[in-house]
Amino acid sequence: MGNHKRIKKMLITIISIIISITTIGTVVFAADPIGYIEYWESSPETSIRKHLWTPYVYFESLAPGHISTTQFRAYGSIAVYDWNIGGTPCIKTDTEAGSEIRMYAGEYYDCKEKIPGWQLGWVGASYVPDYGVTYYGYYLLGQSRKNCYVYNMLVKAAIDVNEYNYMVHAIKHELGHSLGWRGHSSRTTDIMYGYEHGAYYLTTYDKRHTAQIH
Numbered sequence: 001m002g003n004h005k006r007i008k009k010m011l012i013t014i015i016s017i018i019i020s021i022t023t024i025g026t027v028v029f030a031a032d033p034i035g036y037i038e039y040w041e042s043s044p045e046t047s048i049r050k051h052l053w054t055p056y057v058y059f060e061s062l063a064p065g066h067i068s069t070t071q072f073r074a075y076g077s078i079a080v081y082d083w084n085i086g087g088t089p090c091i092k093t094d095t096e097a098g099s100e101i102r103m104y105a106g107e108y109y110d111c112k113e114k115i116p117g118w119q120l121g122w123v124g125a126s127y128v129p130d131y132g133v134t135y136y137g138y139y140l141l142g143q144s145r146k147n148c149y150v151y152n153m154l155v156k157a158a159i160d161v162n163e164y165n166y167m168v169h170a171i172k173h174e175l176g177h178s179l180g181w182r183g184h185s186s187r188t189t190d191i192m193y194g195y196e197h198g199a200y201y202l203t204t205y206d207k208r209h210t211a212q213i214h
C-alpha cells in the first residue's frame with residue numbers, strides 16, 4: 001500500500017507539472033508577441049528582449065596562434081546548440097556580413113578594438129551600444145508590469161585568449177549576454193554567474209531566465 005501511495009503521489013505531481021506547462025505554453029502563444037509575456041524567473045529587468053527572434057552568430061579567432069577559427073567555431077557550435085536546447089533560438093553562421101552577434105577570440109588589443117572600455121585581465125565581455133538598447137514596452141507578471149528592452153543593433157563579444165581557462169564556458173557566458181542577459185546570476189553554479197569557474201552546462205535558471213524573453 002505504501003508503494004502505491006507513493007506512486008500515486010508521484011503521478012499527481014507529474015500531471016500537475018504537465019498541466020502547468022500546458023497552461024504557460026498557451027498563455028505565451030495567445031499573448032501579444034510584444035508586450036505580454038509569461039515568464040518563470042525573477043528579475044525581468046536583467047533581461048533584454050531581442051528585436052530579432054533568431055539572431056545569426058558569427059565566430060572568428062583574431063589570434064590563430066592561440067586558437068584557430070575552426071576550433072573557436074567548433075566551441076561556438078556547442079554554445080549555440082546549448083542555448084537552442086535551452087529555449088533561446090540562434091543560428092551559427094560562418095559569414096560575418098549580416099550576422100547580428102559577432103564573437104571574437106583575441107589578444108588584449110584585439111579585444112580592446114572590438115569592445116570599447118575593454119580592460120586588462122578581462123576574460124570576456126559583450127558590447128551592446130547604448131543607443132542600441134531601447135525601452136520597448138512591458139511584460140505582464142501577474143498584475144504587475146515589468147519593463148522590457150530590446151537590442152536594435154549589432155552585438156559584439158570578445159574573449160581574451162590569454163585570460164580564459166574554460167573556453168566553452170566563456171563562449172556560453174558571453175553568448176548569454178549577447179542573447180539578452182543583462183548583469184549576472186548570483187548563483188555560483190550558473191553559466192551566467194559573473195566569474196569564471198569552469199561550468200560547462202547551462203543550468204535550468206540560465207535557460208529559463210533567457211528563454212522567458214524570447
Ligand SMILES: [Zn+2]
Pocket residue numbers: 173177183184193194
Ligand atoms: Zn558576464
